[in-house]
Amino acid sequence: MSLASYIGCNVEIPLSDDDSNDVILIGNCFSDEVHRINVKKNQLTTDYVYEVSTHWGINISEYTNQRVRTESRQKLIRLCEIMDEYLGKGDYFELYTCWIGEEYEEREGELTIQLKNFDIDKISIPERTVVRFEK
Numbered sequence: 001m002s003l004a005s006y007i008g009c010n011v012e013i014p015l016s017d018d019d020s021n022d023v024i025l026i027g028n029c030f031s032d033e034v035h036r037i038n039v040k041k042n043q044l045t046t047d048y049v050y051e052v053s054t055h056w057g058i059n060i061s062e063y064t065n066q067r068v069r070t071e072s073r074q075k076l077i078r079l080c081e082i083m084d085e086y087l088g089k090g091d092y093f094e095l096y097t098c099w100i101g102e103e104y105e106e107r108e109g110e111l112t113i114q115l116k117n118f119d120i121d122k123i124s125i126p127e128r129t130v131v132r133f134e135k
Helices: 033-042 066-086
Strands: 003-009 048-053 092-099 109-114 129-134
Touching: 003 033, 003 066, 033 048, 066 092
Parallel strands: 109 129
Antiparallel strands: 003 048, 003 092, 092 129
């Protein structure tokens, strides 16, 4: 199985170039259209849904190993930098991570974070948690 992360926002975001070496990519990796429809319908409140990845989702919790937590923190910081470019004051984006095929399952938690005002070392974002990043 594959761990996928999705973002939802109310503005259209361009997909990453296929040859990009960025730590986070916006575009399809593990998911297909049905997965994105299910996550939009069951988890997110926005008009646009994208998979974000570099071949593994964002998972920051006590249950992940140190390497995965470190990589996920780097991905999340970069994702917030990217989204900051597209969001206006008062806008938000949502992040949801789950195993492929679990997009319709009940979420395990919700969290709201200020886009530019959080301590990456003090947050926990386990799978099946909707995180709203407000600008």
